[in-house]
Amino acid sequence: MAGITINQKNDRTNHEKIIRIMPNTPAQISKGISVWNSTNNLSEIEKNKIEKALNSFGKSIYLDDESMINFSTAYLEVVPGFFYRILESFIFAGEKIGLSKEVSKKIAIETFIGSAELINITENSPKNLREAVTSPGGLQKQVLTY
Known part of the structure; x- marks a missing residue:
């Protein structure tokens, strides 16, 4: 309906x-x-x-x-x-x-769950949390701007 x-x-x-x-x-x-x-x-x-x-x-x-x-x-x-x-x-x-499917799945799922909870508990914005883990010239910065 x-x-x-x-x-x-x-x-x-x-x-x-x-x-x-x-x-x-x-x-x-x-x-x-x-x-x-x-x-x-x-x-x-x-x-x-x-x-x-x-x-x-x-x-x-x-x-x-x-x-x-x-x-x-x-x-x-x-x-x-x-x-x-x-x-x-x-x-x-x-x-x-090179990770097994099981390990890769576990890491990805737990990271998503933990990241969502971090936003919920801290009431911080996804943008602020993303910027906090994105160091200039670091791996995340390169991946996120790719």
């Missing part, structure tokens, strides 16, 4: 209270993020219950503007795909330098 607005759902179902939710695939392991919106007649108690339920799949963000769900849907689903593609490239690169 992606792309169907709350008003369209209301016309089809004739329900007073409607919730529109879009999770992403990491919700399968309770590490996803869902964006959602609802009809204006939901009470705060109902919204809190919905948010609590959605948070069991990871995190959730209520979007005041329902139209942003359409844009967020594309974003929510594209980001994991890009992540997986980048991860594939790092695993391949590790194998090319």
Whole structure:
């Protein structure tokens, strides 16, 4: 039912209270993020219950503007795909330098997880953290500008 607005759902179902939710695939392991919106007649108690339920799949963000769900849907689903593609490239690169696939995969995954957590915990920007590990004339500087 992606792309169907709350008003369209209301016309089809004739329900007073409607919730529109879009999770992403990491919700399968309770590490996803869902964006959602609802009809204006939901009470705060109902919204809190919905948010609590959605948070069991990871995190959730209520979007005041329902139209942003359409844009967020594309974003929510594209980001994991890009992540997986980048991860594939790092695993391949590790194998090319002689690491086993298992070791290369472990290094890449743990580095991604740790880097994401570092951003989350320190609330530092990815740009600042990247610049902190990119010394002038160093390997990272050369690779990142290649």
